[in-house]
Amino acid sequence: MSESPADLSTTPRLYVAMPLAPGAAVVLPVPQSHYLAQVMRRQAGDMVRLFDGVNGEFAARLQSVGRKAVVAVIEAQSAPQESVPDLWLCFAPIKRGRIDWLVEKACELGVAKLVPVITRRTIVDRLNLERLQAHVIEAAEQCGRTALPELVAPVPLAALLAGWPAGRQLLFADESGGESLARAARPGPAALLIGPEGGFMAEEARAIGAMAESVRISLGPRILRADTAAIAAVSVWQAICEISQPVATNR
Ligand code: SAH
Secondary structure (H helix, E strand, C coil): CCCCHHHHHHCCEEECCCCCCCCCEEECCHHHHHHHHHHCCCCCCCEEEEECCCCCEEEEEEEEECCCCEEEEEEEEEECCCCCECEEEEECCCCCCHHHHHHHHHHHCCCCEEEEEECCCCCCCCCCHHHHHHHHHHHHHHHCCCCCCEECCCEEHHHHHHCCCCCCEEEEECCCCCEEHHHHCCCCCEEEEECCCCCCCHHHHHHHHCCCCEEEEECCCCCCCHHHHHHHHHHHHHHHHHHHCCECCCC
16 A cells, blocks of 8 residues: 555654655665565555654655664655753653653643652662663654653652753642742743652752742642642643743753
């Protein structure tokens, strides 16, 4: 079945960690080759959409579909490399399952950077970044992002604060009260900071509050689960600030 480039919207959309340019022939990595050949049963001549996280998304025609490898020839760019609002989500890692959901939703909602933060009450001692990165990629493939959010290794809260970039608003989600996020959020580089299931320790809250860039924000009168708070905060921020955001430059 060889489709014309016109009906790309129904074609598989895959991230490949290799530079894409019109005319290039790329040998897709094993996971993507297996998915197209064995799962999606695609054949030579079929169209797919590939994006590399840097150059945008491209229509690509499958040149050969082998058991071990699929070769695709890159055709026209089908979507430009997007600019995402410069928003970081800093979050204390929470239980598996919930953290996978949090990372997937944050990606769909356009977060530029995901920063796991180790706090005193963080119960998760080991974070499987490879698994989380796979969720990030799958979410980006599904939602149409061309820029992947950057997922960094966990950082202790003290180190995060010590290295805080000047000028980046630190919106500290505090269930004990704070400004309305809707009022506190302002266009420009920003970060949301969400605590663990057990919340921040008092001295941690004091250290965060002492930051020149920090603003304590409330997400309402109820105690939200950490994953609920993270996604609620990102959604509110995006609704208010996404329109006038500069391109995320924090690479
Ligand atoms: N200390 C809470 C549990 C923490 S909830 C308790 O008493 O049970 C996990 C995190 O979600 C918090 O650290 C905070 O960052 C965020 N959060 C939860 N509800 C919130 C609210 N209403 N406003 C702002 N942040 C909230």
